[in-house]
Structures are given as C-alpha cells and as structure tokens.
Amino acid sequence: MIFLDAAATTPVRREALEAMWPFLTGEFGNPSSHHTLGEAAANGLASARASVAKVLRCRPGDVTFTSGGTEADNLAVKGLALARRAQDPSLDRVLISAIEHPAVEESARYLERVHGFVVDVVPVDGYGVVTPDAFRAALRPTTAVASIMYANNEVGTVQPVAELARVAHSLGVPFHTDAVQAAGWLPLDVESLGVDAMSISGHKIGAPKGSGVLYARGRQKLEPLVHGGGQERGRRSGTENVAGAVALSTALTLAHAEQATLHSRVSGLRDEFIRRVLSEVPGAILTGHPELRLPSVASFCFPGTSGESVLLELERLGVVCSSGSACAAGSDAPSPVLLALGIDPAVAQTAVRFSFNSTVTEAELSQAATAVYEAVGLVQGLGRR
Known part of the structure; x- marks a missing residue:
C-alpha cells in the first residue's frame, strides 16, 4: 500500500x-x-x-x-x-x-x-x-x-x-x-x-x-x-x-530540525504529482492555491465521477488517500471548504485529497499518479488498465 x-x-x-x-x-x-x-x-x-x-x-x-x-x-x-x-x-x-x-x-x-x-x-x-x-x-x-x-x-x-x-x-x-x-x-x-x-x-x-x-x-x-x-x-x-x-x-x-529540507524535497515531488494528474486525467481540477500551499497536500476534483468510487478504485490499486477531512465523520455532504471556494456542490462531491508524510518517494508518487489515471477512467466507465 x-x-x-x-x-x-x-x-x-x-x-x-x-x-x-x-x-x-x-x-x-x-x-x-x-x-x-x-x-x-x-x-x-x-x-x-x-x-x-x-x-x-x-x-x-x-x-x-x-x-x-x-x-x-x-x-x-x-x-x-x-x-x-x-x-x-x-x-x-x-x-x-x-x-x-x-x-x-x-x-x-x-x-x-x-x-x-x-x-x-x-x-x-x-x-x-x-x-x-x-x-x-x-x-x-x-x-x-x-x-x-x-x-x-x-x-x-x-x-x-x-x-x-x-x-x-x-x-x-x-x-x-x-x-x-x-x-x-x-x-x-x-x-x-x-x-x-x-x-x-x-x-x-x-x-x-x-x-x-x-x-x-x-x-x-x-x-x-x-x-x-x-x-x-x-x-x-x-x-x-x-x-x-x-x-x-x-x-x-x-520535525522542526527536518523542516527546511523536507519542505524543499516534498514540494518538488508534490508539484510533479500535480503536473501529471492535471495533464493525464481529463477534466481534473486542482483545488486550493497553486503556490501558497502545504508541500504535503495535493487535492483535486474529478467532475463526472464519485469521489468515494475513485477512492475505492485507488485502494484496490494500492493507493490509500481520502475524500477530505477525516474529522467529517460519516458525512456524505459536499465539503463546506470546497463550497466556500465557490465550487459547485456536484463537483465538490468528486473531491479526492492526497497528503504525504516525510518519507514519501518519487517512485510512490509516480505509481500513484498512474493509479489516479486508471481509477478515474474506471469510474467514468472508460475501462483504463
């Protein structure tokens, strides 16, 4: 995983x-x-x-x-x-x-x-x-x-x-x-x-x-x-x-001692992950600020899908992530955060968040980007493999 x-x-x-x-x-x-x-x-x-x-x-x-x-x-x-x-x-x-x-x-x-x-x-x-x-x-x-x-x-x-x-x-x-x-x-x-x-x-x-x-x-x-x-x-x-x-x-x-080095390394990995998802997954939308963002978070909406369905496919493909806050226990309503950003409720329900810890590697994120392409395609009925 x-x-x-x-x-x-x-x-x-x-x-x-x-x-x-x-x-x-x-x-x-x-x-x-x-x-x-x-x-x-x-x-x-x-x-x-x-x-x-x-x-x-x-x-x-x-x-x-x-x-x-x-x-x-x-x-x-x-x-x-x-x-x-x-x-x-x-x-x-x-x-x-x-x-x-x-x-x-x-x-x-x-x-x-x-x-x-x-x-x-x-x-x-x-x-x-x-x-x-x-x-x-x-x-x-x-x-x-x-x-x-x-x-x-x-x-x-x-x-x-x-x-x-x-x-x-x-x-x-x-x-x-x-x-x-x-x-x-x-x-x-x-x-x-x-x-x-x-x-x-x-x-x-x-x-x-x-x-x-x-x-x-x-x-x-x-x-x-x-x-x-x-x-x-x-x-x-x-x-x-x-x-x-x-x-x-x-x-x-x-964490404080490692912060400067980690920020630089993980930011670069995050940016490449975002680039691949946006370029390879049709219709993918990055949420949040494109630059003023944590090194550890890349969040997207995938219109025409269900965020929960994408999550299930991703887990089947070996990638564990989430649809948003882990503290919104049991809620299937659109994220208030995404609604506050002006995102349409139907699109907000397609949200998937990828968040990285300090040990994440380039190989893991490359494999994850490929999995996102496959998972979204499967949910959309395009049968990608």
Whole structure:
C-alpha cells in the first residue's frame, strides 16, 4: 500500500516511542506527587515543555499540553472569548474563516448557542485565501477573539497568518491559529508569526494520538474548559499524560530540525504529482492555491465521477488517500471548504485529497499518479488498465 493520507494521521516515530517508553513503565509516577517517582515524571514533563517552547520560541509557561488539536482549538477559542468577555461584557463576537476545521467552527457555534456570542465568518477567495482586507472588514470593536487556520487540512492553502495577526492586533483583538497541518512543514516561531495562541496535534507529526499542545501567550487570560486540581498552570486540570507529552516534544523537535529540507524535497515531488494528474486525467481540477500551499497536500476534483468510487478504485490499486477531512465523520455532504471556494456542490462531491508524510518517494508518487489515471477512467466507465 502507498499511504497518501498523512493529513489524517501519521505513523508514530520510533524516536517518540523510545522517548515515551520509560514513562509508561518504570517512571510511571504522577507528576503532582511529592516523591521520587512523582519527581521523575515531573522532570520528564518539564523537559518536554521546555523542548516544545524551544521550537515555538516561547516561554515554557506558555505551553499547555492537551489531548490533541481539537481540545487545543476548543481551549483557545472558548477560553479566550469567555475570559475576555468576563473582563469586558461588550466583547461578544468571535471571528473565524469560512474554511476552519470543525474544532474551531463548532467551538464558535457553541459560544453562539450557549453564551450568546455572535459568530462572524470571513469569506475566502477561490483559492481558499483569507485576504487581509476581507479580514479587516470582518473585525468589529467587540470581537473577543479571531481564529484563522495556518494551513487548510483539505486543500492545503496556507494563510498569511503574520499579516492577519498584525491586522487583528491593530484593533486590539487576540489572534489564534490552528497549526495542526502546518506543524512539521511551516515555521512555528510564534514571535515571527505574531500569534497569541496556536494549536498543534501530536499524531500529525509522528507522536501518538491523544497528544496535543496549545501555545497561549502568558498575558492572555484563558478560561479553562476542564476544572479540577489546577494542573497546567490552571489552564487544563487533570493528571498530565507525561508519556504523550514527551513523545510529542520529541516528534516536534525532530520535525522542526527536518523542516527546511523536507519542505524543499516534498514540494518538488508534490508539484510533479500535480503536473501529471492535471495533464493525464481529463477534466481534473486542482483545488486550493497553486503556490501558497502545504508541500504535503495535493487535492483535486474529478467532475463526472464519485469521489468515494475513485477512492475505492485507488485502494484496490494500492493507493490509500481520502475524500477530505477525516474529522467529517460519516458525512456524505459536499465539503463546506470546497463550497466556500465557490465550487459547485456536484463537483465538490468528486473531491479526492492526497497528503504525504516525510518519507514519501518519487517512485510512490509516480505509481500513484498512474493509479489516479486508471481509477478515474474506471469510474467514468472508460475501462483504463
């Protein structure tokens, strides 16, 4: 099998497994316990926090370990909005883009449904870009928080996050970005990006599922979602997943060290894959920005087919990929992301996403491009072999 669904998840790196193993066995203590086992666990957690902070170029105290990107997004959007409104009741709006991950969109809708916030949605252009002008026009004096993803999980479009953050700050609005897909591929220096909060998921970068991070600038007040013993500086109560934190910090450090080299290599492979699909598959449409996109994502629509049927043929031919977000569980509706780009609903239902991990090879993508040609032809009844 050629695995081209890395935007959904990645295999756990051996280095991450080896780093976490001691905290699943001999050093199993609770980091809040005041004895030798507890101190060993606390030291491991502190070391993991410092490693993450070094990659993000922030203070260790700004790093909160979570159960994944979804929890980190929820904590950022809900936590910032509720804390700010508690200080100033006039702050009753949340701004998101039309192509946010459900973890951000549903957090905003929760605030709307339960707490009376107004959700403002900034549109994207036909490539999925939030322009600074559109973003500025959508901001209000009463916006409590703005959340725009760094890179889209379906079409791969990369947003001008640093510029958007500057616009938000010019109006005194804190800015959060979902960097779940960007981690490992794009710079994560929070000072250069200018973000106040940023979410990362471990299993997208070679750590186990169930591990994540929220960076939140220390001066930003954050209402916790989980109350209890006050762990994670009061931002996320509950006994910490030390092994998961250690694995995530290890995977993030390795991904950061490899990022520049991987970006160049995989971008070249992606571009050749896109060229072949567009030139060999009649009617194929590339979705997302042709240049401002993740190295790891190539997404297409194949009008006149069913995306799910193409997926089944591709798997039969040895290629595993997806029709879009793995988080839209059980949905056969057209992707809201593609609809926001202005793609016709019937065409949006023909979408197929190919996403690559760091080990993808030229031979694999060449074989995959041939398989796409054959699969689309079979679905269209052209009987290609």
